[in-house]
């Protein structure tokens with residue numbers, strides 16, 4: 001019984017520390033901000049995010065996202081997105097580069113080409129890094 005309580009407490013402490021925003025967020029922010037100018041530009045974002053999120057979203061592995069794939073990947077995260085706006089070249093499919101820049105601009109709320117700590121915090125809070 002005491003043992004179980006202890007496990008429970010240890011478990012929730014772990015959950016708390018995993019979910020704890022500020023410290024974790026700052027760590028990732030610092031890691032992604034390669035030139036340490038307190039802002040994450042699109043190139044740093046692409047490097048930080050890598051291709052795992054796109055690959056996970058591209059469920060049929062055709063190197064592009066259909067509207068259904070995009071909505072399945074982002075719908076739960078409450079990301080404001082517009083499929084046709086993200087489809088920069090208007091060919092009706094979203095490629096990885098379009099996905100990355102779409103996601104980036106969705107979080108670069110003031111559209112200054114840099115994710116500051118608050119904007120990045122919103123991105124992190126959406127849980128993409130845990131997918």
Ligand SMILES: [Ca+2]
Pocket residue numbers: 033034035036037038039040041044
């Ligand atoms: Ca930077």
Ligand SMILES: [Ca+2]
Pocket residue numbers: 058059060061062063064065066069
């Ligand atoms: Ca696909």
Ligand SMILES: [Ca+2]
Pocket residue numbers: 108109110111112113114115116119
């Ligand atoms: Ca910004």
